[in-house]
Amino acid sequence: MKTGDGAAEGGRAVGRQERRRRKLHDELYETAIRLFVVQGYEATTMEQIAESADVARATVFNHFAQKVGFLEEWGVRRRARVAEILGAEHAEDLPVGDRLRRYLKEMSDLNVASRAETTVLMDASARYGNLLHDPSLERELGRIVDEGRRRGEIRAGSDCDQVGQLLAACYFSTILRWVREEPPPFDLHQRIAGALDIILLGLLADRGDAGA
Incomplete structure (x- = not known):
């Protein structure tokens, strides 16, 4: 849909100059990512x-004040892509456990589909960027957990922010282990799904299972 000079966005028209700026921004981003993958x-x-x-x-x-800005945008774009996929599937209607599994599966799918890119960019984000201190992913995961808590699917009194931090830390540490060896040392989907099950179900056996 177009309005006047540009497409409507949030009820406002995006002008020709802004469209050109965004197009150039995307071209610079794609150029940088390609060079990072090819030469490091x-x-x-x-x-x-x-x-x-x-x-x-x-x-x-003018578009990226520092080289690390490309790494930050890489992470933003990946999370946005996952949100777009899950939004189209109405994943917000799923039980909290299934929703977390879908979210982390889609993130894993992106990594597996572009392993060479992930290897370079994720490692660089850990070394030079703000990967392990950026709260964006933990906030998104914590928000999902909080919605589950309000629906009675998560134990009352659970610290949703802490759960989000734990899930994000587990995700990043697993990805970093996966990209730092060639060939991949384990099945990424299986490892992340297994870690999520441990967090959701806990480690201690029920007393009734202790003698089994």
């Missing part, structure tokens, strides 16, 4: 990104 994050400079995208060096800095 550390070896890639902002000058090389500018040259490959055929723009001035200052143009790159």
Whole structure:
């Protein structure tokens, strides 16, 4: 749908200049990610990104003030893609356990489908970025847990923020182990699903099962 010069977004028209800015932003992002995968994050400079995208060096800095900005946007885009997929499937109607499984499965699917990219970008995010301190994923997972708690699916008194932190930390540590060995040391989907089951079900056996 278009309104005047641009497509409507949130009830507002997006003008031609803004569309061009976003198009260039996407091109710079895609150029940087491609270079990171081919020659490594550390070896890639902002000058090389500018040259490959055929723009001035200052143009790159206008869109990404630091090289680490590409890593941050990579994470944002992945989470947005998962949210888009789950939104189309109305995953918010699922029980909390199934919803967490679907969310982490979609994240794992993205990693498996682009292992070379994930290997470079996830490792670089851990070394140079804010991967292990960025609360974005833990907040999203904590929000899902909190919705389950309000529906009575999670034990009353559970600290949803802490559960979100635990799930995010488990996810990132598992991905980092998976990308740092070649070939992959384990089945990513299976390992993440198993970790989620431990968190959801707990470790201690019921007393009735202790003698089994």
